[in-house]
Every structure is written in C-alpha cells, then in structure tokens.
Amino acid sequence: MRVGIPHFGNVHVAIGAVADRLGAIRGKDIIIPPPMTKKTLDLGVKYSPTEACLPYKLTLGSLIEACELGADTLIQARGTGICRLGYYARGQELMLHDLGYDARFLTLDISHHKFANLLRLMKDITNDTRGNKMWLGEVISAFFFGIAKLIVLDRMEKVLYRVRARELDRGMANLVYKEAVEATNDALSVREVRKIAREYTGRLNKIPQNPRADPVKVSIVGEIYVVIEPFANMDIEMELGKLGVEVERTMTLSRWVKYSLFLNYLGINEWRKVHKLAGPYLDHDVGGDGWESVGEKVLRAQEGYDGVVHLAPFTCMPEIVAQNIMASTREDIPVLSVACDEQMGKQGMLTRIEAFVDLLEFRRRKRDGRKVCNAG
Numbered sequence: 001m002r003v004g005i006p007h008f009g010n011v012h013v014a015i016g017a018v019a020d021r022l023g024a025i026r027g028k029d030i031i032i033p034p035p036m037t038k039k040t041l042d043l044g045v046k047y048s049p050t051e052a053c054l055p056y057k058l059t060l061g062s063l064i065e066a067c068e069l070g071a072d073t074l075i076q077a078r079g080t081g082i083c084r085l086g087y088y089a090r091g092q093e094l095m096l097h098d099l100g101y102d103a104r105f106l107t108l109d110i111s112h113h114k115f116a117n118l119l120r121l122m123k124d125i126t127n128d129t130r131g132n133k134m135w136l137g138e139v140i141s142a143f144f145f146g147i148a149k150l151i152v153l154d155r156m157e158k159v160l161y162r163v164r165a166r167e168l169d170r171g172m173a174n175l176v177y178k179e180a181v182e183a184t185n186d187a188l189s190v191r192e193v194r195k196i197a198r199e200y201t202g203r204l205n206k207i208p209q210n211p212r213a214d215p216v217k218v219s220i221v222g223e224i225y226v227v228i229e230p231f232a233n234m235d236i237e238m239e240l241g242k243l244g245v246e247v248e249r250t251m252t253l254s255r256w257v258k259y260s261l262f263l264n265y266l267g268i269n270e271w272r273k274v275h276k277l278a279g280p281y282l283d284h285d286v287g288g289d290g291w292e293s294v295g296e297k298v299l300r301a302q303e304g305y306d307g308v309v310h311l312a313p314f315t316c317m318p319e320i321v322a323q324n325i326m327a328s329t330r331e332d333i334p335v336l337s338v339a340c341d342e343q344m345g346k347q348g349m350l351t352r353i354e355a356f357v358d359l360l361e362f363r364r365r366k367r368d369g370r371k372v373c374n375a376g
Contacts, residue, residue: 004031004071004103006062007040009228009253010153013185014146015075018122020188021142033065036231040065045342047095053084053313054341055225058232060092067101075121078107083288083318085110118143147257148190152197154252156180159204161248164241166209174238176203215246216360219300221293222311223319224251226340233311234346236338236353240309243357248305250296251289274299281325290318294325301331306360308333309353314341334359 005015012032019030033040036058044061063074074096076089093105109117122139156177164173180200187193218240226232227249237247259271271292278295285291297308310326312319323337336356338349 001073002029002031002071003073003075004033004063004066004069005075006059006066007033007036007229007231008059008225009230010150010181011253013153013181014150014253016185017146017149017187018142021145022122022138031066031069031071033062033069036062036229040231041342047099049091051315052091053316054232055223055229055313056084056088056091057342058225058229059088060095063092063096063103064099064101067096067103071103073104073106075106075108077110079110083316085288145190147254148193149184149187150252150254150257152193153181153184154254156197156201156204157249157252159201161237161241161246163204163207163209164238165215165244165246166213168208168210170242172207173204173241176200176207213244215244216306216357216364217246217248217304218307218309218357218360219296219305220247220249220309220311221251221296221300222309222322223289223293223313223316224256226311226313227251228253232313232340233338234340234344234349236309236311236349239350240353240357243354245357245360248300250292271295277302281329282322286318286321288316288318290322293319293322294329297326297329297333297335298331301333305333306364307356308335309356310335310337312337312339314339314343334363 003015003019005012012030016030016032040061041058042061043064044057044059047064048057048060059076063071063076066074074093076092077085078089079085089105089107093103096103106121108121119139122143160173160177167173177200180196183196183200184193187196220227220237228251230237237249240247274292274295276295277298278291281298282291282294293310293312297310300308308326310319310323312323326335326337334356336352338344338352
C-alpha cells in the first residue's frame with residue numbers, strides 16, 4: 001500500500017509519524033506530493049468543475065501528483081452540511097478514475113464521530129488483523145505521537161510570527177522554522193520532539209530583533225484550508241511579517257484536533273465562546289467556518305487587535321455570509337476580506353495588504369498620538 005495525501009499545512013508530518021510508529025506502513029510508503037506549485041493548481045483547475053472552490057481544486061491537483069508518484073491509496077476528508085466538502089471525495093475519486101488512476105479512496109468524516117472515524121481510517125490503512133485491544137493501544141500511541149509533532153510545530157509558529165515582525169535581517173526566522181519542520185519530521189520519539197522544540201524555539205528567540213519595534217497586530221480568520229495552507233493564501237502570513245506585522249492565526253491543525261476530535265467527542269462545544277460572541281449578528285451555523293469567522297472578529301476586537309484579515313475561497317457561501325455580516329458589526333476593527341482563487345495575483349494581494357497595514361498604522365497613530373515603529 002502506498003498512501004497519498006493532499007498537501008495541507010504540516011499534516012504530512014503527523015501522518016508520517018503515525019505510519020512510522022505503527023510499522024504497518026513505513027514512512028517511505030507515505031506519498032507526500034511535491035510542494036504545491038502552479039502545476040498543482042493548473043491540474044486542479046483543468047479537471048475540476050468551474051464552480052468548484054479553491055480547496056477542491058488544489059487538493060485534486062495534489063492527489064493527481066500523488067498518483068503520478070505511485071500512490072495506490074488516497075486519503076481525503078468528507079463531511080455533511082452546508083459546505084461543499086461533502087462532494088470532495090466522491091467527485092475527485094470519479095475524476096481520478098476517469099483519468100486512469102485506479103486508486104482506492106479512504107475518507108475521513110469530520111462532521112460526526114470524528115475520533116472514532118479517525119481510528120477506523122487508521123485501521124483501514126494498517127489493515128490490522130490482531131485483537132482490538134492490542135491494536136487500539138498501538139494506534140492511540142501512534143496517534144498521540146503524530147499530534148505531539150503538530151503541537152510543537154504550531155507552538156513554534158507562534159514564536160515565528162512574533163520574531164518575524166521584529167527581526168532585523170528579514171528571512172532569518174523563516175529559515176530557522178523550515179529547519180525546525182524538517183527536524184521534527186525526522187524525530188523518532190516524543191522526547192526528541194520536545195528537545196527539537198526547545199532548541200529551535202531558542203534559536204528563533206536569539207534572532208536579532210529591533211528592541212523598539214511595536215508592530216501592529218492582525219488576526220487571520222476564515223475558511224480553514226485557505227487559512228492554514230500557505231500556497232492557497234499566497235503566503236500572506238509571511239508577507240504581513242515582512243511588513244512588520246505580528247500575525248495571529250485563529251486556527252491551527254493542533255487546535256482543530258484538540259477541539260474537533262476530543263472536546264467535541266466528549267460532547268463539549270469547542271466554539272461556545274466564539275459562537276456566543278457572534279450571537280448578536282449570527283446565531284446559527286451557516287456551514288464551514290462562517291459562524292466562527294464572525295465570532296472571531298468580535299473576540300479580536302475585544303482583545304485589542306489592530307485588524308482582521310478574512311480569508312475565503314471564492315464562491316464559498318459560508319464565508320460570503322460571514323463577510324457581509326462582518327462588514328456591518330459595531331466593533332471598531334478593520335477587516336480586509338481576501339477571496340482566494342486561481343485568478344488571484346500575488347502583486348494585487350501585496351498591494352491590498354500594504355494599503356491595509358498603512359491604514360492600521362494610521363489608526364494607531366491617531367488613537368495613541370504617537371508614531372508607530374515597525375521592525376523594518
């Protein structure tokens with residue numbers, strides 16, 4: 001079995017760790033498609049329905065590239081509800097078969113009983129035939145090993161955002177974090193993962209920084225795929241960092257696992273606070289991450305952030321609803337909405353975020369009566 005997965009942030013690090021720990025399939029049998037490029041997007045656009053959203057097109061292109069590298073089994077998420085995620089797996093499976101790829105599709109239902117469905121998926125991958133008690137213990141151990149890697153990477157990302165906005169030599173923080181991802185991916189134990197986290201967090205903090213920097217703070221909200229996957233949003237976090245902006249991303253892979261797999265499985269509403277804050281403007285689920293986007297805007301305003309960047313796939317109905325509501329809430333915090341699709345040009349995006357950052361700095365100067373000093 002050669003398992004292919006579409007690119008999605010650092011998820012490949014966790015899946016590789018689980019596969020290695022179980023020993024049923026080795027790391028070399030996890031097919032990680034090459035980093036997303038224009039080729040990935042072009043493949044997805046060519047073989048997707050015109051009205052499909054960007055995450056559909058990018059994951060299809062990525063799965064095609066995985067098949068080209070020899071994957072015979074593919075993993076894709078599925079769900080129910082208002083979001084079109086429910087159509088992804090079946091539509092992509094049919095298209096890949098039409099293209100001549102005889103790949104077996106394994107799906108993860110992320111709408112209901114998520115943790116149980118994840119265990120079932122892992123059992124399908126490992127094709128384990130031993131007793132359930134032994135199998136379950138091994139799978140849970142492997143699962144937490146993969147999650148440990150995601151947690152340290154997400155924690156280091158937070159340090160990266162802070163340092164990136166203040167560093168004197170632009171790009172140093174990015175290089176250190178890239179090394180951290182590679183080292184974490186190669187780690188063979190939780191102890192080694194923790195050691196790597198301490199080492200690279202220390203290296204990030206030692207990067208020379210402007211001691212007078214007082215960067216504006218921006219929170220990134222929106223649809224989970226375009227928020228987390230850098231290629232989908234044209235590295236907007238990095239570009240904001242280059243402008244001396246400290247970024248905070250509302251969603252990370254480890255946070256999604258914690259909330260959506262564990263707390264939700266225990267019957268705890270992981271988004272209670274955010275939904276309550278969104279209540280005056282939106283009091284019910286509209287699919288995808290739309291409800292959360294509205295609540296996150298209110299929360300960031302309360303926490304004193306300077307602005308919000310709202311990322312959404314073009315034609316994504318849940319985020320279109322959220323965008324229109326966010327524009328009319330009473331919280332005094334600017335929101336920049338960015339529609340992500342194959343027509344989005346990077347230069348146009350850069351021009352928009354530069355103007356947005358100028359606006360935020362002007363508002364802060366006006367509010368505080370002082371000049372804002374960025375790291376640059």
